[in-house]
Amino acid sequence: AQSVTQPDIHITVSEGASLELRCNYSYGATPYLFWYVQSPGQGLQLLLKYFSGDTLVQGIKGFEAEFKRSQSSFNLRKPSVHWSDAAEYFCAVGDQAGTALIFGKGTTLSVSS
């Protein structure tokens, strides 16, 4: 079955510390991978995406993610977290045909001062 797993429901990180949010996927076709961020009551904002090529992708707001095919992972990282990064983060997978995305359950990020 096709699925996305985000093992961490809630993570708390100190401001200025590094962050890694985990994402594992199970997908039959060539996966196209996305990370989105959602603030309370708001829609989704695309942080970054991976279609092909360099497995380390850079996104907005200083985020990056690394695609590891052997581990079926697409973990999101940021070297130094800001208080404004506190939000819900969703990993999603799609295919080259552009069908609907499959989302993980999300990880809530809290930032402590």
Place this chain on the structure above:
Amino acid sequence: GAVVSQHPSWVICKSGTSVKIECRSLDFQATTMFWYRQFPKQSLMLMATSNEGSKATYEQGVEKDKFLINHASLTLSTLTVTSAHPEDSSFYICSARRLAGGREQFFGPGTRLTVL
């Protein structure tokens, strides 16, 4: 570019009434639009795929007679929740894929529906 809007952004209605939510691609044409539903503190779940000029394809467990989807033009899809009940209260988000193809979907800001 690639902006998707939704209207209204939030709506409160009485039980038994119908509510229409619009999803528009503002600066591109979209052959396909997707409707997702998100319950509080949960992930997005696909409800249906809407293709311009044809009937929507609903996911298993989604009542097509309750959630009417119309994709009448390349820039507009509507979701009508008929005879709404409190359990239909949710956050509804649409996304659109360009006519010119491509793998990326562009998401609208969502519509918060509260049924009293």
